[in-house]
Amino acid sequence: xxxxTRKVNQSIIVGDDVEIVVxxxxxxxxxxxxxxxxxVGVHRKEIYDxxxxxxxxxxxxxxxxxxx
Numbered sequence: 001x002x003x004x005t006r007k008v009n010q011s012i013i014v015g016d017d018v019e020i021v022v023x024x025x026x027x028x029x030x031x032x033x034x035x036x037x038x039x040v041g042v043h044r045k046e047i048y049d050x051x052x053x054x055x056x057x058x059x060x061x062x063x064x065x066x067x068x
Contacts, residue, residue: 004012011021017037024031034042043051 006022019035021033023033
């Protein structure tokens with residue numbers, strides 16, 4: 001894991017087209033902004049994990065369970 005220190009209004013570039021900007025720091029909370037193309041999915045990790053689990057469950061359906 002890469003660990004970086006940034007101040008408010010400083011950013012990190014991921015790849016060629018994703019920018020993560022530190023917007024605000026309040027105590028232990030950090031607000032970030034993410035600039036990315038619309039083709040790049042950006043999700044909180046817990047939401048991403050739910051999407052992944054639902055996709056796995058959907059792929060595990062037996063075709064005979066689907067009504068005609």
